[in-house]
Amino acid sequence: MDSRTVALIRTTFKAVAAEEGGPDKLARSFYAILFTEYPHIRDLFPAALGAQRDRLIKAIGYTVERLEEPDRLLPFLAQLGRDHRKYGVTAEHYAAVSRSLRLALGGYAGTELWTDEVERAWEEGLDLIASTMTTAAEQETAPPVWTGTVVEHRAVLRNLSIVRLRLDQPMTYAAGQYMSVQIPSRPRMWRYLSAAVPPNPQGEIEFHIRSITGGWVGPAVVGHTVVGDRWLLGSPLGGLGVLRNTRRKMLMVGCGTGIAPLRAQLLAMTQRRSNPRVHLFVGGQHPCDLYDLATLSALSVAHKWLTVTPVVESIENPWWYADSGDPAPELPALQRRQVGQIGKVVAAAGDWSDHDVQIVGAPPMVQTTKFRLMAAGVPTRNIRHDPLF
Incomplete structure (x- = not known):
């Protein structure tokens, strides 16, 4: 053309x-x-x-x-x-x-x-x-759709759930990819979700889903999914991932359930003999939004190439969060929790111009973080994110 x-x-x-x-x-x-x-x-x-x-x-x-x-x-x-x-x-x-x-x-x-x-x-x-x-x-020779059975539904927050499925046949996907899913109560409504775990011999896949106000699929998943439900999954999509044998340092930035594809990549990297240095910034509006810090802390303790910095915009939890404990405590191996808008915090935290960068989250957060990093000297070609659909 x-x-x-x-x-x-x-x-x-x-x-x-x-x-x-x-x-x-x-x-x-x-x-x-x-x-x-x-x-x-x-x-x-x-x-x-x-x-x-x-x-x-x-x-x-x-x-x-x-x-x-x-x-x-x-x-x-x-x-x-x-x-x-x-x-x-x-x-x-x-x-x-x-x-x-x-x-x-x-x-x-x-x-x-x-x-x-x-x-x-x-x-x-x-x-x-x-x-x-x-x-x-x-x-393409792979199936047009995959079917899977819900084997676990765990409510993490009032508006966030973790759902694990066991697929009827293996799906080949790269850690970091996403796929469209259809649930029984919302026929012909497909929502894109990122896998939170890499492919595994058990044929299980995990999704982290937030209920969005006014949404059709998210609220139905969070409020009504039960073990035994049958889901449909489309073909894997997206180009996020860390190449094997790369020596380029990585900067990963994820907010809310945007941590899922980054988490999947980190879990996959733990199976390799060597990895580049990775600095992960995980953000949320409130401390309770940092729902997976325990997993990230354990990964950082076990793998010295990983550094994790939590970021919140408010140190107070929302009124509806009833748990008296701190859902984002100062865990071992985590950097000290930062307060502020995540793009601003990341851009000010260091020189990332020689890093490969991945950003995952809501479209406004992705765009804001990308522009702040570009203004701080990170080449556009070094920054990756999936289409903001």
């Missing part, structure tokens, strides 16, 4: 996104066209489309920004293609989505912006996306 085509696609999308309410209006228009002209496709989507619309716009934005980075974009699209097999998506569906999106963009952008050249540019870009996803799906 040449630079002119990329520029036309990027300019069009930014113009639409810059309008007040533009992204949401574009998503609504797209789905209206898609379901009107291809009504049979509606059954692939959940009844409530709010989260789906938001995810669509973020996925388009992520792709548009990386059209000139094929080494990063194409593997991401290939992963999405393998994951979309869980929906039963075919080439016909990709063609319908592509046409509907072009019609929605054209209708929203207007005749002055939406020229024949712009439409051809979008057609070329969407063809690249569809062909990459389709090819990856066709070449």
